[in-house]
Amino acid sequence: MVAVAVPRRQIPRKALIVGGIVLAWLALWLVFRNVGTLALDASELTPLHRWVNSVNDAVGASRNSNPVFLYFFNEIRLVIDEFVRFVQALIAQPSFGRPVPVIGWLGVVAIAGFVSLAVAGWRVALLSVAGFVFLGLQGLWQESMDTLSLTLAAVVIALLFGIPLGIWAGLSDRANRVMTPVLDFMQTMPTFVYLAPLTLFFLIGPASATIATLIYAAPPAIRITAHAIRSVPHNTVEASESLGATRKQTLLKVLLPSARKTIVLGVNQTIMAALSMVTIAALIDAPGLGKTVVKALQTLDVGTAFNAGLAIVVLAIVLDRVTTAATERRTLPRWALFGGLGVTGVAVYFSYTYLWAAEFPSEVEIGSSIRQGATAATEWVQDSLPVITNGFKDFVTSVLINPLQALLAESPWFLVALVIVALSFLIGGVKPAVVSAACLGVLVATGLWQDAMITLASTLVATILVMILGVVVGVWMGRSRRADRFIRPVLDAGQVMPAFVYLVPILALFSATRFTAIIAAVVFAAPVAIKIIADGIRGVSPATVEASTALGSSSWQTIVKVQLPMARRALTLAANQGLIYVLSMVVVGGLVGAGALGYDVVAGFSQGQLYGKGLAAGVAIVVLGVMLDRLTQAAAKRWTN
Amino acid sequence: MDPVISVGNLWKIFGSNASQVVASDELKSLSRTELMDRTGAVAAVRGVDFDVAPGEMFVVMGLSGSGKSTLVRCLTRLVEPTAGTIMFEGENILEADAKRLRDLRRNKFSMVFQHFGLLPHRTVADNVGYGLEIRGVPRAKRGGRSQEVIDLVGLTGYEKSYPDQLSGGMQQRVGLARALAGDPDVLFFDEPFSALDPLIRRDMQSEVIRLHREVGKTMVFITHDLSEALKLGDRILIMRDGQVVQVGTGDELVGAPADDYVRDFVKDVPRSHVLTLKWIMRPPRPDDELDGPELSPETVVREAVRSVLSADKPVKVVRDGELLGVVADEEILGVVAGEA
Numbered sequence: 001m002v003a004v005a006v007p008r009r010q011i012p013r014k015a016l017i018v019g020g021i022v023l024a025w026l027a028l029w030l031v032f033r034n035v036g037t038l039a040l041d042a043s044e045l046t047p048l049h050r051w052v053n054s055v056n057d058a059v060g061a062s063r064n065s066n067p068v069f070l071y072f073f074n075e076i077r078l079v080i081d082e083f084v085r086f087v088q089a090l091i092a093q094p095s096f097g098r099p100v101p102v103i104g105w106l107g108v109v110a111i112a113g114f115v116s117l118a119v120a121g122w123r124v125a126l127l128s129v130a131g132f133v134f135l136g137l138q139g140l141w142q143e144s145m146d147t148l149s150l151t152l153a154a155v156v157i158a159l160l161f162g163i164p165l166g167i168w169a170g171l172s173d174r175a176n177r178v179m180t181p182v183l184d185f186m187q188t189m190p191t192f193v194y195l196a197p198l199t200l201f202f203l204i205g206p207a208s209a210t211i212a213t214l215i216y217a218a219p220p221a222i223r224i225t226a227h228a229i230r231s232v233p234h235n236t237v238e239a240s241e242s243l244g245a246t247r248k249q250t251l252l253k254v255l256l257p258s259a260r261k262t263i264v265l266g267v268n269q270t271i272m273a274a275l276s277m278v279t280i281a282a283l284i285d286a287p288g289l290g291k292t293v294v295k296a297l298q299t300l301d302v303g304t305a306f307n308a309g310l311a312i313v314v315l316a317i318v319l320d321r322v323t324t325a326a327t328e329r330r331t332l333p334r335w336a337l338f339g340g341l342g343v344t345g346v347a348v349y350f351s352y353t354y355l356w357a358a359e360f361p362s363e364v365e366i367g368s369s370i371r372q373g374a375t376a377a378t379e380w381v382q383d384s385l386p387v388i389t390n391g392f393k394d395f396v397t398s399v400l401i402n403p404l405q406a407l408l409a410e411s412p413w414f415l416v417a418l419v420i421v422a423l424s425f426l427i428g429g430v431k432p433a434v435v436s437a438a439c440l441g442v443l444v445a446t447g448l449w450q451d452a453m454i455t456l457a458s459t460l461v462a463t464i465l466v467m468i469l470g471v472v473v474g475v476w477m478g479r480s481r482r483a484d485r486f487i488r489p490v491l492d493a494g495q496v497m498p499a500f501v502y503l504v505p506i507l508a509l510f511s512a513t514r515f516t517a518i519i520a521a522v523v524f525a526a527p528v529a530i531k532i533i534a535d536g537i538r539g540v541s542p543a544t545v546e547a548s549t550a551l552g553s554s555s556w557q558t559i560v561k562v563q564l565p566m567a568r569r570a571l572t573l574a575a576n577q578g579l580i581y582v583l584s585m586v587v588v589g590g591l592v593g594a595g596a597l598g599y600d601v602v603a604g605f606s607q608g609q610l611y612g613k614g615l616a617a618g619v620a621i622v623v624l625g626v627m628l629d630r631l632t633q634a635a636a637k638r639w640t641n
Numbered sequence: 642m643d644p645v646i647s648v649g650n651l652w653k654i655f656g657s658n659a660s661q662v663v664a665s666d667e668l669k670s671l672s673r674t675e676l677m678d679r680t681g682a683v684a685a686v687r688g689v690d691f692d693v694a695p696g697e698m699f700v701v702m703g704l705s706g707s708g709k710s711t712l713v714r715c716l717t718r719l720v721e722p723t724a725g726t727i728m729f730e731g732e733n734i735l736e737a738d739a740k741r742l743r744d745l746r747r748n749k750f751s752m753v754f755q756h757f758g759l760l761p762h763r764t765v766a767d768n769v770g771y772g773l774e775i776r777g778v779p780r781a782k783r784g785g786r787s788q789e790v791i792d793l794v795g796l797t798g799y800e801k802s803y804p805d806q807l808s809g810g811m812q813q814r815v816g817l818a819r820a821l822a823g824d825p826d827v828l829f830f831d832e833p834f835s836a837l838d839p840l841i842r843r844d845m846q847s848e849v850i851r852l853h854r855e856v857g858k859t860m861v862f863i864t865h866d867l868s869e870a871l872k873l874g875d876r877i878l879i880m881r882d883g884q885v886v887q888v889g890t891g892d893e894l895v896g897a898p899a900d901d902y903v904r905d906f907v908k909d910v911p912r913s914h915v916l917t918l919k920w921i922m923r924p925p926r927p928d929d930e931l932d933g934p935e936l937s938p939e940t941v942v943r944e945a946v947r948s949v950l951s952a953d954k955p956v957k958v959v960r961d962g963e964l965l966g967v968v969a970d971e972e973i974l975g976v977v978a979g980e981a
Contacts (some may be wrong), residue, residue, distance in 0.1 A: 239758025239816075242719055243772040243823070244746030253771070257762045 014426060021426075025419050029411050036412035038449035042599075045613055046447030052612030059200055069201075077207040084153045084206040088287075092145035101145070104351030104358025105136050107344075108145065112318070114344040118332055120325030131318040136360035139367030140289065140311045147288030147315065150206065150278045154213035155271050162218045162270065163263065166225025170259075171251070176226060183219045189622055195284050196604060196615045204605075209278065209286030217274040224266030228259035261327045268323035275319060279312055279500050280588070283605050289315075293500045297591055302378045302508045303371035309501040310370065317493075378508035385509075393515045400464070401514060405457035413449050420627075428634025439627035446616040446623075454596040456624060458514055458589070459582050462521040466578040469522065470529030474574070475559055477530065478537025478567075488534075491527035500588070507592050517589025517598065525581035529574040536570020537563050572636030579632060583625045597621050643731070644692035645827060645859045646716065651689045651725030653711050653883075656682030663724040673882050685711040686722070687883040693827075693861060698853055700862045700874030708883035709863045713831050716861065717750060718742060730826070747776050750827040751820040755835055757812045759804040765815050766791065766800040772823045790818040793855075794848070810841035814848075821856070830862040834869070846872055867906060871915055879903055896920035913942040913976050921976055922958045922966030929967055935959045936968070942976050949973045 040046070045053075063069050089095030090102050103111070109132045117125035135144040169176040195212050202208040232255050240254045256263075282290030289308045296305035332340075350357040381389075408416060417440045425433035443452045477484040502523045503516075510516040540563050548562045564571070590598025597617045604614010652669075654662050662668045662682050669688070676684050685708040693699045703709040714720035716727060718734060727734045729749070737745060751772065759768050767774075769791055770783040778786075791800060794814045804812055813833055820828055830849075834842040846869060853860060864870050870877045871891040879886040879894065879902075887899035895915045898904040919938035925931060933954035936945055945968065949956045955969040 233756070233758070235754050235756045235758040236760060237758075238719055239752070239754055239819075240760075240771070240775075242717055242746060242752040242754075242829075243775055243819070244743040244748075245775045246743065249775050253774070254760060258760065260762070 018423065018426060021419060021422055025407070025411070025415065028415055029407060032412045032415065034410050036414065037410055037453075038413045038444065038447075040447055040450065042603075043610075045609075046616075048445070048447055049610075049612035049616055052615050053609065056200060056611050063203075073201045076211075077202045080153075080157070080202075080207045080210050081205070083157070084150060084210055087149040087153045088146060090149075092142060092149045100355070100358040102352060103348055105132075105141055105360045106357035107348035107351030109133060110344040110347030110351075114340045116318075116322045116325075117340055118337065120322045124321050124325045127321055128318045131314045134314055135311050137364060137366045138307055138311050138370065139362070139365050140292070140308060141360040143287075143289045143292055143308065144311050144315060147275070147278055147290065147312070150209060150213070150281075150286060150288060151271065151274045151319075154210045154217060154274045154278065155267075157210070158214050158218040158270050158274065159221055159267065161214075162221030162266075163225050166222040166263075166266070167229060167251070167256075169222060169226035170229025170255075179222065179226075183223055186215055186219050189625070194618075195281065196601065196611075196618050199284050199605075200615075204285045206286060208284050209281035212281050212284070213274050213277040216277040217270045220269035220273055221266045224269060225259070225263050228262030228266070229255050231262070232258040264323065264327045268320065268327075271319050271323055272316065275312070275316055283587075283602065290500060293504070294591070297500075297503060297507065300507070300512070301375075302504060303373075303375035305504045305507075306374035307367050307370045309504045312501055374504075374508075381509060382511075389509050393510055393513070396461070396465075396518075397513075397515050400461045401457065401518070404461060405454055408453040408457045409450050413444060416453065417444075424631055424634075427631060428638060432630055432634040435630045436627055439623045442623045443620055446620045448597065448600065448613070448617055448620050451596040451600060451617065452620045452624060455586055455594075455598065455621070458518050458594060458596070459521075459579070459586065459624070459628070462518045462525070462582040462585075463575065463579050465518070465522045466525045466529050466582060467575055469526045470533045470574050470578065471564075471571070473526075473530045474533025475537055475563070477534035478540075478563070479555075479559075484534065484538075488531070491531055494523070494527045503588065503592055512593030514589075514594050516592045517585070517594030520589060520592065521582040521585035524585050525578045528581055529578040532570050532574040532577060533567065536567035536574075539570070540566040569636070569640050572632065572639060576629065576632040576636065579628050580625060583621060583628070586621055597624075643695075644728075645695045645697075645730060646693040646861070647726075647728040648689060648691050648716070649726040649728070651686055651712070651715060651727065652684070652723045653686035653708070653715055653720060654682050654684050654723045656680065658682055659723045684883050686715060689725075689880075689883075689885050691878055691885065691888055693859060695859055696857050698860045698862060698873055698875045700864060700870045700877045701880060702864055702867060702870040702874075702877055703880035704865055707880040709865075709880050710831055712880070713752075713829050713861060713863050717746060717752060717829060719752075747772065747823060749825055750829060751823055751825040752829040752831065753813070753816045753820045753833045755832040757804070757816045757836075759812060759815055759819075761804055763803075764800065765796060765802050765804070765807070768804065768815050769818045769822050772819060776823070786822055787818075790821045793821065793852070794818045808841075809837050810845060813837065813845060817848075817852075821852075825858070827859045827861065830860065830864075832863050832865065835865065842869075849873060867910065871910065879906070891915050892917050892920060913946070916942050916976060918942065918945055918956075918958050918968050919965065921972045922968050923972065925955075925957075925964070925967045929969075930954045931957060931964070931967070933957055933967075938965055942973065946973055946977065 091108050112132050113125050113129040116128040169179045198208045198212055240250045279290030282294045289312050292308035293305050421433050421437050424436035477487050502520050506519050548558050586598045587601045590602040600617030601614050603610045652663050673684050701709045715722040766787050770787040773783045794817050796814050834845050878888045887903050892915050895907045918940050933952050933956050935957045938958050955967040958965045
């Protein structure tokens with residue numbers, strides 16, 4: 001009898017190759033450590049950076065003579081500036097020769113209450129009145145109104161373009177095909193990256209801030225509107241056509257009304273995106289609460305940062321509640337409508353005429369107590385919990401961040417590049433390998449290779465943490481309705497909050513380090529990943545899960561052998577989105593001690609001679625994003641097919 | 642009487658090379674699957690001919706995928722036919738421009754859909770008045786007409802409800818009222834009751850029969866349910882793979898199926914409910930006593946059972962005084978027993 005081959009556990013060939021590559025890398029790293037790392041000192045510049053600086057200077061010099069600027073960019077800037085200034089004049093800034101805005105606090109509160117009442121009902125109206133009064137009590141009335149003005153201006157312009165474009169993309173397949181990749185690109189681009197080029201064309205200030213906000217906030221409106229139009233049932237449209245409706249009639253009487261609820265949801269997304277971007281645009285001198293937070297972060301004044309962060313949250317909650325509730329069909333009784341209108345009119349008139357109704361009274365104020373409380377709490381935490389916070393910080397830093405960063409940033413650049421290209425080829429084949437090679441080439445050209453590697457290391461660590469959190473919490477939520485009910489609102493709230501707000505407590509706990517930036521990114525990215533995974537787990541057919549249970553699987557077996565494999569698509573999507581969200585926090589991380597690319601970008605905003613370097617760092621972030629996005633998508637394709 | 646609708650050699654091919662297919666006699670003679678393999682095109686409707694008489698209830702019956710829904714959409718050009726003619730009151734609809742087509746849809750025909758296609762954001766009254774609104778009828782006039790048809794279909798009292806507050810049967814009544822509101826000449830029904838449960842479906846069928854009797858409109862009714870077809874149809878067209886298999890009255894289909902496909906189809910039909918005496922009568926034999934009772938050849942077997950069995954002589958089948966044949970116990974029992 002012939003010997004029977006003993007079945008051996010096979011290790012897939014690909015895994016062996018990957019292992020081999022990593023081992024070879026480690027060996028070569030030991031040999032070539034700190035050789036050819038393309039390090040660049042913080043104040044050092046490359047010719048490219050200097051050239052961008054000179055372009056910047058040249059643009060600055062010719063801003064008022066070059067026809068492109070004179071008749072195009074300057075015109076846009078003027079129109080937008082005027083519009084923003086007009087909204088600010090109404091509610092935020094002293095205007096028209098008056099010491100106060102046209103509509104004082106009482107008027108704004110009344111208008112907010114009335115609008116909420118009309119579109120969202122009594123409860124939400126009470127909430128928004130309380131919220132707005134609270135902003136005043138915090139001593140941040142004017143800053144809040146500046147933020148609100150900028151947000152509203154950006155939202156109005158975004159919707160003015162976004163909704164018609166969305167309708168077009170909803171009606172025409174061709175338009176949709178053209179717009180989808182553009183929108184994808186706009187949304188994957190880390191938010192801060194376009195701030196720098198924008199300032200080149202539109203100067204620092206409200207116009208650039210508004211345009212940056214537009215870029216960030218318009219895609220959801222376009223996308224959701226198009227989706228809403230597309231998801232109107234075909235038979236409804238057909239019925240309308242069969243009755244002889246023209247295209248216009250079908251659009252106005254069938255498509256838009258049926259899509260209304262979803263479109264309002266798009267408006268909600270646009271408003272929330274705009275609010276979060278407006279606060280971030282403080283980096284390019286946008287007025288408002290964001291500026292207060294940035295200044296406070298720079299001086300490590302946690303109390304002030306917390307107070308202003310809280311105001312942003314309050315504003316976010318009010319705007320979110322009002323627009324969410326507005327999706328429901330609702331009619332106000334006539335008397336309430338006219339009564340509300342009358343009261344609002346009187347309040348606006350008072351706030352126009354009397355100083356007490358125009359300027360928020362400064363004697364009633366809780367802002368300073370909030371500041372002191374937050375400072376005290378922070379000090380207490382820093383004094384009494386260092387064992388836990390520092391222990392955790394040191395653990396993650398020494399186990400994950402340091403080794404990875406050493407490997408990426410201290411290897412010769414060609415070695416890292418070779419490894420990445422080889423891995424890309426193994427993961428996705430020729431095309432991703434080419435994309436990676438091109439991206440790496442651009443990284444070298446920016447002159448910021450080592451910074452990019454440090455940022456890459458932090459990004460990978462943050463993404464790993466996001467995925468761990470995502471799988472653990474996502475599976476839990478996907479399997480337990482009760483967990484879902486409790487956790488989901490928290491995640492929703494987390495997503496609504498502008499990114500800056502997280503920084504404050506995290507900064508207080510962990511002080512300004514790389515680790516703080518990573519945690520901020522994780523907090524920012526985790527809700528998305530968790531939700532995607534939870535929905536993926538929930539989407540696994542209950543029949544399959546039931547069958548697995550009937551076969552006697554334990555919960556663990558069901559999770560590992562049925563639910564997670566069947567939710568593969570969700571897992572890869574979560575990893576992809578997690579990465580992108582983490583990357584978009586890189587610049588924010590630069591504010592709290594992440595160094596590397598994030599710091600380069602931030603420094604570029606504030607110091608003229610570093611402008612070119614900041615811009616290059618922005619490009620490097622985008623390139624990293626493109627590379628990681630392509631790679632994860634290629635991996636996802638491989639894995640799910 | 643001239644037909645209201647006259648369809649001639651109608652083709653609908655889905656696919657980018659549709660016009661090539663209809664231009665080639667060779668390709669047109671291929672079966673569906675062969676055509677699919679050769680050209681990638683799908684032939685949904687293949688050379689269909691039929692006429693619909695004024696006031697007729699014309700039923701198109703076929704299984705899913707037979708092309709019946711595409712056919713009815715071609716008739717109003719919701720789906721653009723590839724080739725053929727559709728004469729409507731003497732006018733070839735396929736030549737109508739967009740404006741004329743809209744005109745026809747607004748005034749001449751209307752359609753009731755399987756999934757209702759109601760507008761969720763409008764009340765029942767506004768849904769019913771939608772067609773009139775599109776035509777530009779002022780609100781005040783719309784109200785009166787809407788109310789009329791709402792009453793007609795038995796929805797009185799629900800004018801202010803929204804579609805999602807109504808049951809499926811009620812929603813389809815709204816669809817029916819909407820179609821009737823414009824006072825069209827022809828009503829098209831695309832499997833209107835398939836989504837309803839059996840009891841409601843029976844109610845709605847009776848409702849349509851009643852409406853047909855009351856308003857006397859020409860109706861073209863699509864269904865996959867043979868009993869529905871037999872219950873409603875003055876004439877029935879059976880479709881298979883995009884082609885017409887047979888056109889005829891219910892008793893013709895059951896009594897003289899054109900091929901095995903139709904025979905198989907009508908196998909389970911209770912024949913005594915459908916067949917008339919002319920299908921079962923026999924020529925008189927010399928020993929028959931011909932002084933028994935007389936019945937018309939159109940009498941349905943079920944209704945003749947009692948008189949035939951209670952008579953001690955064969956029943957004579959007579960039209961206009963002419964003796965066509967006789968029916969005795971054995972013929973009747975042959976039909977009734979054959980069903981068991």
